[in-house]
Amino acid sequence: MTITLLYLLSGITAYLLGSIPFGFLIAKTKGIDIRTVGSGNIGATNVFRSVSKKLGIITFTLDFLKGCGGAALLPLLAYQFAPDLPAGLSKDALPVFCGAFTIVGHNWTCFLGFKGGKGIATSAGMLIGLSPWSMLIALGIWIVVFVTSRYVSVASIAAAVTLGIVVWPLHLKAYGIWFPAVLTVLALLAIWKHRSNIARLRAGTESRFEFRKKGDA
Numbered sequence: 576m577t578i579t580l581l582y583l584l585s586g587i588t589a590y591l592l593g594s595i596p597f598g599f600l601i602a603k604t605k606g607i608d609i610r611t612v613g614s615g616n617i618g619a620t621n622v623f624r625s626v627s628k629k630l631g632i633i634t635f636t637l638d639f640l641k642g643c644g645g646a647a648l649l650p651l652l653a654y655q656f657a658p659d660l661p662a663g664l665s666k667d668a669l670p671v672f673c674g675a676f677t678i679v680g681h682n683w684t685c686f687l688g689f690k691g692g693k694g695i696a697t698s699a700g701m702l703i704g705l706s707p708w709s710m711l712i713a714l715g716i717w718i719v720v721f722v723t724s725r726y727v728s729v730a731s732i733a734a735a736v737t738l739g740i741v742v743w744p745l746h747l748k749a750y751g752i753w754f755p756a757v758l759t760v761l762a763l764l765a766i767w768k769h770r771s772n773i774a775r776l777r778a779g780t781e782s783r784f785e786f787r788k789k790g791d792a
Contacts, residue, residue, distance in 0.1 A: 578657075581653055581656065581657045581669075582669070582672060584653075585649060585650070585653045585669060585672065585673050585676075586672065586673070586676045588649055588673075589645045589649055589672075589673040589674070589675075589676035589677045589680065590676045590677070590679060590680040590685075591680060591685075592641055592644060592645055592649070592677055592680060593641055593642075593645060593676065593677035593678060593679060593680025593681040593682075593684070593697060594680035594681070594683075594684035594685050594686055594691070595641065595680075595684075595686070596617050596684050596686055596687055596691065597633075597634050597637040597638055597641075598616075598617040598618055598619060598621065598622045598634045598638070598692065599617045599687060601622060601626070601630050601633060601634050601637075602617075602622055602625075602626050602630070604630075605626055605627075605630070607625070607626055609621055609622060609625065609626065610687070610690075612625040612626075613625035614771075614772075614782075616692055616693065617684075617687065617690075617691060617692050618634070618638065618692035618693055618695070618696065619631050619632070619634040619635035619638060619696055620727050622634045623635075624782070624784075624785075634696075635696045638681065638692070638696035638697050638700070639696045639697065639699055639700040640700060641677055641681060641697050641700060642674060642677055642678065642696070642697040642698060642699060642700020642701035642702075642703075643700040643701070643703060643704060644677070644700075645673045645674045645676065645677025645678075645697075645700075645701060646670045646671070646673055646674030646677070646700070646701040646704050646705055647670065647704045649673045649677075650669045650670045650673055653669060653673075654669075667750065667754070668753075670704070670705055671705060671754065671757050671758075674701035674705060675701075675757060675761060677697060677701065678694045678697050678698055678701065678761060678764070681694050681697040682694045682764070682768060692768075693731070693765060693768040693769060694761075694764065694765055694768060695731045695734075695735075695765060698761060698765060699714070701761075702738070702758075705758075706742060706745065706746065706758065708741075708745055709738055709741045709742050709745055709746075709758070710738075712737060712738075712741050713734040713735070713737045713738040713741070714734065716730075716733050716734050716737040717730045717731065717733065717734040718730075720733040720734075721784070724783075725783040725784045726776070726781060726783060726784065727784055728769050728772035728773075728775075728776065728781060729776065731765065731769060732765075732766055732769050732772075732773075735762040735763075735765040735766050736762070736766070738758065738759075738761075738762045739758070739759040739762035739763065742754070742755040742758040742759060742762075743755045743759075746758075
């Protein structure tokens with residue numbers, strides 16, 4: 576198998592994995608079209624708020640595992656079909672490539688008219704294997720901002736900004752410019768996907784997170 580074919584097949588597989596709309600499917604088990612309630616987003620936060628806390632947590636976990644699978648499992652499977660590829664190319668680049676396409680699949684799923692989530696949970700799953708220190712730093716920022724503001728969107732944007740910064744000192748020397756550059760682009764993509772939240776924040780209509788919801792199951 577050629578490198579081009581390997582990357583083509585890996586990218587398509589990663590995209591299809593990321594495209595599985597777990598939030599939509601999980602909400603449907605309760606007879607709810609998640610796209611028509613709350614923020615209209617298919618991600619874990621909207622499922623948590625609009626369906627139930629338990630199903631929101633399940634959605635987050637499955638979206639997180641998509642990112643892990645795209646960045647870790649798919650490259651391992653691909654290496655079985657092309658074990659003799661140059662290590663400098665495949666071993667470093669393929670996990671990032673697959674992880675990125677998994678996020679793209681989540682954000683623009685082919686199963687829902689190329690509309691999807693915002694990629695935070697899936698990005699976290701990708702990063703836990705590829706860049707755990709940047710993931711932990713971004714998570715720390717997310718927790719601090721979330722606890723102080725109670726805005727999930729603000730915490731997610733702050734975490735994305737943090738990621739786009741910390742990956743450079745952490746990875747530039749070891750990998751060169753391409754690795755932190757790709758992660759920075761993914762961070763910018765996450766911020767861009769929050770543009771509706773930014774508009775609501777500016778208008779003062781963004782919902783704060785409530786830790787207790789009456790009648791939640």
